[in-house]
Amino acid sequence: MSEEFSKKLKNLLFLDIETVAAYPSYDQLPDRMQKLWNKKATGLKKGDDTLSDEALFYERGAIYAEFGKIICIAFGGFYWNEQGEASFKVRSISGDDEVALLLQFKELVEKYRPDQLMLCAHNGKEFDFPFICRRMLIHCIEIPKALQISGKKPWEILHQDTMDLWKFGDYKNYTSLDLLAAVFDIPGSKSEMSGDQVTRVYYEEGDLEKISRYCREDVVVLSQLYLRLHCQSPVPETHILRTA
8 A cells, every 4th residue: 555545545534324214204294394295206206106105205205305314424534553554443423313413523524624634425425425414504503614515626625435436437327335345345234234224223123223333334345445446455354443
């Protein structure tokens, strides 16, 4: 690993978010939001009426910042141990109080210099980064400079996206983190659950810690994929530190 690449890694913060529908069921949506969801659901169905508006909200509401909320943010970074070996540490913040969670994340991000910190997520430019910013605006939380992109030139936005790195400008298809992990022979994160189960696990099982573990593992996979996309060896499992 070159000194230049090692320096770049030290400024990278890898992250992943887990989101759920903002309400346990469609019936609990305020009347105004129900009507707006019905309108959105019409477009989502695309002629397929097998799912009701109610079922579609439970299944898809989590992926829209207007109808969902963040319950977990996991983040991690590379460091070098006493032997000079590349290592990785990941932790997460989670909770039912989205405002408290976002404020914790904001405090964390603002510890870094915004002109040096690079945020990295898989499909982060399309999902994680804008979702966080939109939810912050809804709660009137000032967006950290590292996430602000308005008025910036493309080269001034220090965001990395592993899906972008894989696409090479081809925007026809979505490629999942799980698929790329398999392609590069990286252990996956789906042993306990998968992303489409998060709303159910949260509302029906109430198992926030299970979701947090899953989110942390996604960040581990993300970091290993980033290395492989730069033709670097993955960090050994013994050099990965996970904390709640």
